[in-house]
Structures are given as structure tokens and as C-alpha cells.
Amino acid sequence: MDPSLVDAMMPSLTAAVTAYGANVLVRAEDAAAVETVRLGQRLLARLRRNEVVQPRIDVAVQDLASALDDEDFLGALRAQIKKALTEDADLASDLKNLLAGSHVTVQATGTRSVAVTHNNGVISTGDNATIQR
Template sequence: MDPSLVDAMMPSLTAAVAAYGANVLVRAEDVAAVETVRLGQRLLARLRRNEDVRPRIDVAVQDLASALDDEDFRGALRAQIKKALKEDADLASELETLLAGSRVTAQAMGARSVAVTRNDGIISTGDNATIQR
């Protein structure tokens, strides 16, 4: 299982949860929603097709919806996605296809957040930060 797949999914999933809260699990696609949110909805819909995986994903999404800035809840959703990918060999391929067909945008959320789609350098947002090489 490629961990970069989970990394690639998290901005869209988080955006969908941020936009709709726990209702993202049942909300129909909203024409006015941004592409990132719609992609997050599609990713969640695919993850939830498996009846064994659905309850775990739902709980993780509901927890994240209640505290979007909590890294532990983001981590819990990531962990459930990793478990789902290990349990379903075809799931990773389907999710990669969804991601490849999208124009994903980065979305920053929370204090001092930085939005990037790819970074090969240093990003610093802290007070009095010093960067040494």
C-alpha cells in the first residue's frame, strides 16, 4: 500500500468534512460545491461502499467534523483509510483513478496553515523561526 495515496486523499476529504461536517456522509453532490469538496465526497462514497469499512470511516469522519483542527482525528481517518486499502486490493486502484481524473487544489485550514499541492523545500510558519542548512 502506497502511503502517498492516503496523503493525496486527505486534502479533499478534509475539505468535504469541513464544508458539510458529518452530513458529508449523506449529502448529495452540491452543484455550487468546489471541485475539491466534490472529489472528497466521491472518495468517501467509494470508501463507504464496503459494508465492513463504512462504520469505521463514518466514525472517523464524524470525529473529524467535530474538531477539524485536531490532528489526532485527522490521523484516525488516515488510519481507517489505510486499513481499508489493506483489506481491499482493488480499492487503491479505484481511488487513484478518481484522484488522477481530478484537478485537486490545496486548501489551508487553521491558524498558520499553508496550502501546497507539492513541496520539495522548507515551509515555515512559526514565530521567530530559524532555518538552518
């Protein structure tokens, strides 16, 4: 089992759970959702196709959705994903392919950092900024 696969999946999965809560398990792809959330939905859908894995993932997602700031629930979801990947090599391969097909890499660190995949407007992080058109 490749631990980097789990690391690569977690941002998208947590974005999907954060955006939709437990409804992410049944919610259809929303056209207004950002690509990261849609990728998280696809990853969850693939995880849930395995009938042995599905109940464990569902419980972990529902727990995380009920307490998004609880690191223990995030860790529990991560642990269930690691367990699933260890048990099912085909699942791991499918998830790697899903991640490889996505080109979402957004990272912002530090005070007033901004990270976007697409922007049609103004982004200002400074004090007393004046935007003129």
C-alpha cells in the same frame, strides 16, 4: 498499500468534512461546492461502498467533523483509510483512478499567498491596495 495514495486523498477528504461536517456522509453533490469538496465526497462515497470499511470511516468522519482542529481525529481518519486500502486492493485502485481523473492542484504557502482554481474577480493581498475599475 501505497502511502502516497492516502496523502493524495486527505486534502479533498478534509475539505469535504470541513465543508459539510458529518453530513458529508449523506449529502448529495452540491452544485455550489468547489471541485475539491466534490472530489472528497466521491472518495468518501467509494470508501463507504465497502460494508466492512464503512462503519469505521463513518465514525472517523463524524469524530473529525465534531473537532476539525483536532489533529488526533484527522490522524484517526487517515489511519482508517490506510487500513482500508491495505485490506482491499480493488478499493485502492478505484481511489487512484478517482484521483487521476481530478485535476485539482491548489497550494498556497507563505504570508498573503493565494491559491485558486478559478477566479472571476479581484484578489488583493497587499496593504492599502486600491482597486479601480
